[in-house]
Amino acid sequence: VTFHAPPTYSNELLSALPPAEMARLHPLLTRVHWVNGQGLHEAGERIAQVFFVEEGFACLVAQAEGASSGVEVGLIGREGMVGYPVLLDPKAASYNRAIVQMPGSALRMSAEALRDSIDALPVLRRMLFGALEVSMAQVAQTAACDSQHRLLHRLARWLLMAHDRVDGDELALTQEFLATMLGVRRSGVTIALASLQAARLVGQRRGRVTICDRPGLEAAACGCYGRVQAFAAAVAARIPGISDPADLAA
């Protein structure tokens, strides 16, 4: 008899699963490497594969009618999965475009396999529905924030969200890219980043932003960041005893 060590995952949804569910899921997952800017789902196209993020992050990009480029409406890192609409319908199409924003890796699974799995695995189902709830909150908060708050605060919030999803304090980002994601001209990002830099909250050189003072950046961001964080914590608290799957059978 050979004993296999249980697989280990960096993805927070997968790593919270009980061993039995993990073992069922493991053969259905394929590790894939992500390159920057890679398209994962195209707007209007059927979601054939979902991605459990292991490293790096993806963003959801929405397109305003008539605009030349889309804006970011949500970030998904190792706390989540890219392809939530499949939870609701295995034939779901993606409304937004999903692209890799920070290179890394993910565990890929077919939409059908995911649907079969959530029917069979109660902890996975609860975890994914919780993650979907948080993702919906994040998208809603981003829309509210974008319409009400100053670029400086929105940028600080975006940097915090990105920082949450990477290892270390350095983010490989150009100002041009940040401007596109935030739906502003680059000159605006130049001024806002310079203000954060003057306050010694971030450092920057071409193509790179370093988070120098995380608590200071949190204070500089609008309350929208904290709102989503608090909501995510409340959702997590509501998912009963992950260590005791019997709770979930009910």
Add this chain to the structure above:
Amino acid sequence: VSQAGASAGDKQGGAGLICGLTWRRVSDGLGERPEPVAMPQYYFVLSNKDGFFEDIEGTELPDLAAARQKAAKDVAHLRQPRIGGRRSWAGWAMQVPRRGRRRAVRAAVHPVGSPR
């Protein structure tokens, strides 16, 4: 040769930005094909008498006229309080240093308005 694309999303027409390069259609004995066009890099420095905001990335543009147009749009963009903040922009100007001579000096950014 038509006007180069103004944004990364503009891939129509005779020229546009693909993979960070600008392409134009050329037609000669070898047939019609796209060919990369080298464009000058312009840096847009916003300054007043006390300091400046450095442009660390620069922008590739076809000519100085396009650079002038971009500067005008940038300034209008920054005048919106939600973008440029509630600071007074009196005395500030956006300038494009002479082509090819990027300002190498790094000076402290004028602390205009706290990030709060």
